[in-house]
Amino acid sequence: MFVISPHPDDESVGCGGAIREHVMHGASVRVVFLTSGEKGGHGRSAEETIVIREAEATAAAKLLGVDAIEFWREPDGAFRATRGLARRLADALREWRPHVIYVPHERE
Numbered sequence: 001m002f003v004i005s006p007h008p009d010d011e012s013v014g015c016g017g018a019i020r021e022h023v024m025h026g027a028s029v030r031v032v033f034l035t036s037g038e039k040g041g042h043g044r045s046a047e048e049t050i051v052i053r054e055a056e057a058t059a060a061a062k063l064l065g066v067d068a069i070e071f072w073r074e075p076d077g078a079f080r081a082t083r084g085l086a087r088r089l090a091d092a093l094r095e096w097r098p099h100v101i102y103v104p105h106e107r108e
Helices: 010-024 046-064 083-096
Strands: 002-005 030-035 068-074
Touching: 002 010, 002 083, 010 030, 010 046, 030 046, 030 083, 046 068, 068 083
Parallel strands: 002 030, 030 068
Antiparallel strands: none
């Protein structure tokens, strides 16, 4: 199973139950966080927010039973689907070869 998450916590809120269900049935799960959510720091610096959000996402992944996580640190709030990002995603999918892919809503 492969999960594409725009920000840390989107994977838990959006499909945490599905992740856990897949894990309980023996699936390997990999989550890619496209951004680290640095714009959602509520007054904290971007650097401090990144540390906090990535630590929280790491803890959530452990609780859910996720096998692998990656933080790609694309710019939060200024995210663009570029050819380079598409290639990186294609490479990750070729490497992992998932049977199931969870993606966010287009407005996420």
